Amino acid sequence: MLRNTKRSRGIGAVEAAATAAPRRKERLDRLLVERGLAPSRERAQALVLAGAVRVDGRAGHKPGSFVSPDAAVEVIAPDHPFVGRGGVKLEGALGALLIDAAARVALDIGASTGGFTDCLLKRGALRVYALDVGRGLLDWSLRNDPRVLVMEGRNARYLSPGDLPEPVELAVIDVSFISLRLILPPLPALLAPGADVLALVKPQFEVGKGETGRGGIVREPEKHLKALRSVAAAAGTAGLAVRGACVSPIRGAEGNREFFLHLSPGVARSLQGEELERLLGGIIRGD
Template sequence: MARTRIDILLVERGLAPTRQKAQAMLLAGAVLVDDRPVDKPGTLVSSEAAVRVRGNPIPYVSRGGLKLEHALDRFGIDPTGLRVLDAGISTGGFADCLLQRGAAHIYGVDVGKAQVAWEIRQNPAVTLFEGTNVREFDVARLGDPVDLVVADLSFISLTLVLPVLHAALRPDGIALPMVKPQFEVGREHIGRKGVVRDETLRLAAVDKVVRASLECGFAHLGTTPSPVPGPEGNIEYFLHLRRAATSASPAVGGERGEPTCPRRTSS
């Protein structure tokens, strides 16, 4: 009997528009195969299996939309009419959430290519800078400073990109970067499957990024844990930051535009 990857089968049967959305549905625990939950996209199942999806758990192209939805609501931020920099756009979950809430334009930066979901990619309100390292992004390419910055980055400490996020914002602009402790605490503190289980270490990672943000000219207005964990179960945190109205950008100082706030290295 033929067997097919469950993420592919979901698309073939019209239960998900794309494999990316199918994978997000699986990771959210919304897929049942023969009435048993399946949460791994690579699981092989019979092509004749009974497959169903519980409810509509993810109204966005990825689970990232659910994460940002929580942060926007928790901090009372309405993106209607705002120009937004999405640092680490990936599939486009954050962008999808912002567009559904009325954002005027999204500028998506990502080191990867061809990852953004089609419905986000073809939206005229989205401009993509693919194959671009956020740390090296020239904010002049945005034209004018943006009103809001969101960030979901992997394999790099947020402390290294804060100068760019700061430089991209208008005075009094808001930043919502997501802290991923596994990329802040150092390898010696990372457990099985890259999960940071010690709450003390997770909170220390958040504090590290908050302190770096203050040094770069942000005001820290709040922190909230994401209700949706990372793929392996890591707990992640959103920071609510505001660029001071009178602060000069630390990301445009120096002869070559190098950041002038304290240099940091990944732990």
């Protein structure tokens, strides 16, 4: 009897183990740190946002996405010369819109890992003020570059001229989870006469709740146009002229099409009406 009782308990333990709940999924940024692929969660988040992380062979994950603890996670070397994919986007826009960064004082709003900042430096920028609401995201190579002035933990919505020691000659903007309509208003007061602004328009953050598809993707061309119109109108209200526009040479990390608007201080030279509609419609159609 005693032997049978012990045997029953042993079988029960095996059955319990076999039916145990699967291990819980973990945040991707935490998993990167646990596996020694990143020194901190901040750096892990920066790697994910830079498109340098693959999960089971696929990219496009968000730092806070939950993945299986058994997932194959790797950090890959970039196929471009910048510290982040943003550098590829900005390089394409500077070329397409014929904007020169050489010997100019620049402001990078939403610097994150520093793809835009890196591109500006490689294009000869004199100095770059790298601003981001987060902390610890900027690549160390840029953080230690004397031409880069790091402005961490700063919300671009509340910038004022006193926050910078000199006027900005070239401003670039790459922000997420916030509309550009909220970022543009304080910008004109920071700009030097003749300054250029390149704002990356991400439709998923401009069209409003309920307008995005599965995975946060905006696929409809009419919604892309709606996003561009909205940002262009906000620029005019802020005192910025629309000078041009182009498509980003690569898509966002999640697969969204993205666009650049070229802005400058003063509205007198702004593209308006039918001329603006032809420009915006043309870049969406790929004319």
